[in-house]
Amino acid sequence: MAGTDGARRGPQADKDGPAVVLVDPQLGENIGMAARAMLNCALFDLRLVRPRDGWPNEKAVAAACGADAVLDRLRLHETAADAVADLQLVYAATARRRGMTKEVVTPRQAASDMRRLTAAGVRCGVLFGGEAKGLGNDDVALADAVLTVPLNPGFSSLNLAHAVFAIGYEWFQATDPTAATALTWPKETRPANKAELFALFGHLEKELDACGFLHVKEKRPAMVRNLRNLFQRARLSEQEVRTLRGVIAGLVKGKTEAD
């Protein structure tokens, strides 16, 4: 779906984003899905510490679904300490409470902090443990803070790739300018203007007067308001106004011919 060029067009420059460090990962599928999730979120720096099934791993490549921009620069390390040696701010992703005095932050807060610090030239990263045991306490002690995804307390064990995605997702959202909600139109049309909408209302109300639907005089104003309101709420395009006028004409014609 995306070659290196496409993958690098994202809002985040290649070298800037946080590193993702997987310590003792087991399943190639999860490594590959983590790589795919990273590229979805414009993260490129994946580091593996002692992957159980070695590297390269065919299952990881298949599960990455073309996230070559991540796999091509993946690095292997013998210890978690080696893997984070060049980083200046490191989070340990874990849901378990440790017997340590430690700052615990949400992914949203960590993403906001990492965006700010990355912009100031600080190299950041997140440690993730393997599928079976998660991070050991010695790995957690390498980190500045613990990163915990707030989740259902009755079922909080996340799939490894989902944990990576939760962090990447917040990293991407932290500066993404997408409007929370936006009405989009196809290229070939545009929002109807009010004159077009009022002409539709006039057409409909004329035919409804003609067929007797609006014959109860005291009810007419409220019914007209309700119908106008319904079509206002639909945020019609110019094309749709024309379609609805055709619908009205078609229904009127059908009735005439059936009489």
Add this chain to the structure above:
Amino acid sequence: MAGTDGARRGPQADKDGPAVVLVDPQLGENIGMAARAMLNCALFDLRLVRPRDGWPNEKAVAAACGADAVLDRLRLHETAADAVADLQLVYAATARRRGMTKEVVTPRQAASDMRRLTAAGVRCGVLFGGEAKGLGNDDVALADAVLTVPLNPGFSSLNLAHAVFAIGYEWFQATDPTAATALTWPKETRPANKAELFALFGHLEKELDACGFLHVKEKRPAMVRNLRNLFQRARLSEQEVRTLRGVIAGLVKGKTEAD
């Protein structure tokens, strides 16, 4: 990791949350991982439309990692229209632009809207397409609005279970009260109070005077301030203050014996 009881202790009552509708899902693994991601996020209502490999599916059960609270009440439907018939607000999750005039919302906005409407008794749900093709235009036309996860525009195709997780994650975060950042202490200790901290400072500075480290008189005030500041920033526990005093005493003693 969690039985039914544990799974239902989450903040979201069983029947309230949005339904997740997978249309033409292919891989059992993805259905199972979607179920696991849903329970992670306290969502329980999973509906399948024409799963390619039928149902039940052993691979789905394995990938669900014990998310029985979701799998046990999973429902099968013959069409997407059937699957959403009881719902009142439906989103279509898709990254592709369609030739339709349609509201496009982010997961965060949709989660906020669904929380508000669910609390008012409105039944909500989200349609997801299969791995190969995503949702068809006829399925998108069943929905009130399109839900698009803002992602790397060069590589925006999400794994199906990750797409489900993105929505569930925002659903859970929308009302989760977890502090964005919090320092936690092990049960057996507590934050040091200032008297304990000042006693540590006094101990350290006395020994640094004795060994000559602070002998440059005009530099002494700034050095003392820097050292005090460093230990303030570490937010020490009472236990750690005692440990550091032992460290100072040990270093002093070692030096004495070496002399």
